[in-house]
Amino acid sequence: MTTGSITLSDDPLVRFILRRADDALVLGHRLSEWCGHAPLLEEEMALANIALDHLGQARALYSYAAEVEAAGHDEDAYAYRRDPVDYLNLLLVERPNGDFAHTIVRLWLYSAFMSLWWQAMTASKDAQLAALAARAVKEVAYHLRHASNWVVRLGDGTPESLRRAQTALDLLWPYAGEMLTSQPDEAALTANGIAIDPETLRQPWLQRITSDAAQAALRLPSAPFSQQGGRRGNHSEAMGHLLAELQYMQRAYPGAQW
Amino acid sequence: MASPRFPLWEVFIRSRTGLAHRHVGSLHAVDVASALEAARDLFTRRNEGVSIWVVPSASITASDPAEKSMMFDPASDKIYRHPTFYEVPEDVGHM
Numbered sequence: 066m067t068t069g070s071i072t073l074s075d076d077p078l079v080r081f082i083l084r085r086a087d088d089a090l091v092l093g094h095r096l097s098e099w100c101g102h103a104p105l106l107e108e109e110m111a112l113a114n115i116a117l118d119h120l121g122q123a124r125a126l127y128s129y130a131a132e133v134e135a136a137g138h139d140e141d142a143y144a145y146r147r148d149p150v151d152y153l154n155l156l157l158v159e160r161p162n163g164d165f166a167h168t169i170v171r172l173w174l175y176s177a178f179m180s181l182w183w184q185a186m187t188a189s190k191d192a193q194l195a196a197l198a199a200r201a202v203k204e205v206a207y208h209l210r211h212a213s214n215w216v217v218r219l220g221d222g223t224p225e226s227l228r229r230a231q232t233a234l235d236l237l238w239p240y241a242g243e244m245l246t247s248q249p250d251e252a253a254l255t256a257n258g259i260a261i262d263p264e265t266l267r268q269p270w271l272q273r274i275t276s277d278a279a280q281a282a283l284r285l286p287s288a289p290f291s292q293q294g295g296r297r298g299n300h301s302e303a304m305g306h307l308l309a310e311l312q313y314m315q316r317a318y319p320g321a322q323w
Numbered sequence: 324m325a326s327p328r329f330p331l332w333e334v335f336i337r338s339r340t341g342l343a344h345r346h347v348g349s350l351h352a353v354d355v356a357s358a359l360e361a362a363r364d365l366f367t368r369r370n371e372g373v374s375i376w377v378v379p380s381a382s383i384t385a386s387d388p389a390e391k392s393m394m395f396d397p398a399s400d401k402i403y404r405h406p407t408f409y410e411v412p413e414d415v416g417h418m
Binding site: 105106107108110111114207210211214218 | 329351352356357360364365
């Protein structure tokens, strides 16, 4: 078998699917890093559950990408045998976890968007994606509830938890715009009703975030959404470290199974 | 982490086929909403239930273990309280 890195097709549908699969895999990996470190036993389980939901979404999307690409790749090849430049996830999801507030604020910003995104995708003309969306929309609704409840409790909690939540929001805000930005190579898919233009979700997303932030006594930053590039494969240093951990076993022992 | 900020809650789950909620365990959470979420994450991951109750443990009044013999021993030799001395008519069948 081939054991080196794979090269991706530039088919727009494959890239469209991989972008969301990579978001789910990378965020799921980040959340799984909390195993054994969560501030409460109860939260340990909650974060692991949410991590596994993301892993499940990633697997389903990779399988479908493999079917569409028809280049002999499987979900393992996508996850374990791509170099950082071939990963198409948002910069937001690859950010290191930071403290608990940082992890929760990121999950909140992302889930608020994804709950809208999956909801819209249930109407996709692509039957397979619409079916995946019907399942994912319930999972993400819960992720958003869990994250937003924590955001309110942290923001409206103690001076220390407010300070940490506000710091997290200030640091993550510049990364939040990438998921709201249309990708040029998805225009045709959007016109055909297969994909959706994330710009159309910008206002509803902002409304949800603004309303939660108000409850949490958090101040929305005015900084621009300056950090973008993951969707095109331009990643931060953090991504290399993340993949080193995620891919280690398959890179060191190609094709290993157990 | 048992502290005033993280009080203890008792969790009751009604299974898909069950009629009544059954006690399944306890957990720590900051408030009602968080307790319900934690109960969902801890106790229904394997499809165990369709309804959850959470109750502050502090709201439960328990019998005193030191009074166990006074409370429960007197019932142990009252076998006539068990409905096993009735003759069931044939027509009734299995009861």
